[in-house]
Amino acid sequence: MIRPALMLLTSIVLALFLAACSSNSQLITGTARAPIDPSQVRVYFTPPPGGFEEIAQLETASGSFTYGEQNKMNSVIAKLREEAAKLGANGVLFVGAENSYGNSSVGVGAGGGNYGGSGFSSGGIGVSISPTKKFARGVAIYVPNPPPEAPAPAMQPTPQPQPTK
DSSP: OOHHHHHHHHHHHHHHHHHHHHOOOEEEOOOOOOOOOOOOOOEESSSOOTTEEEEEEEEEHHHHHHHHHHHHHHHHHHHHHHHHHHTTOOOOEEEEEEEEOOOEEEEEEEEEEEETTEEEEEEEEEEEOOOEEEEEEEEEOOSSOOOOOOOOOOOOOOOOOOOOO
C-alpha cells in the first residue's frame, strides 16, 4: 500500500513538472532538411533579401516560471530557433509575440462549530498566483544565400582635448 504522504508528494512533483513544460507546435508546410545546430539559425524580423523557402509554421511559449519580459522574449526566440534547427531551417521569420493573461487571487475562510459539548474553530488563507506566459509565432525558413550579418558599428575614438600652453 502506498502511503498517502508519498502519493501526495508524487502528485505535487508531477503537477510541477507538467506546469513547467512549455508547448511547441509546428505545421510542416514545405520540405524539411537534416537538423542543424540552433546557433546556425538566424532570426529575421523582415523577409530576407533574395527570397527563402518556407519549411514550417512554428508556435512556442515561454516556461511557466520565466519571469521578466526580456527573459520571456529570449526564451521564445531560443525555442523558435531550436524548433527551426530540428527541421533543418537556417532561419526563422519572426511573426509576433503576445502575453497570456495570468491572474492572482487570495481567499480567506473561517469556520466553527460545536460537537459533543466541545466547540471548535478554524481558519485558512489561500493564495493563487498564475504568472503570464509569452507566446510567439514564426516561420521556419531556408535561405539559400543568407546575407552577411551586419557588423557591429565601430566605436569612433573620442577626440581628446588638446593641452593649452
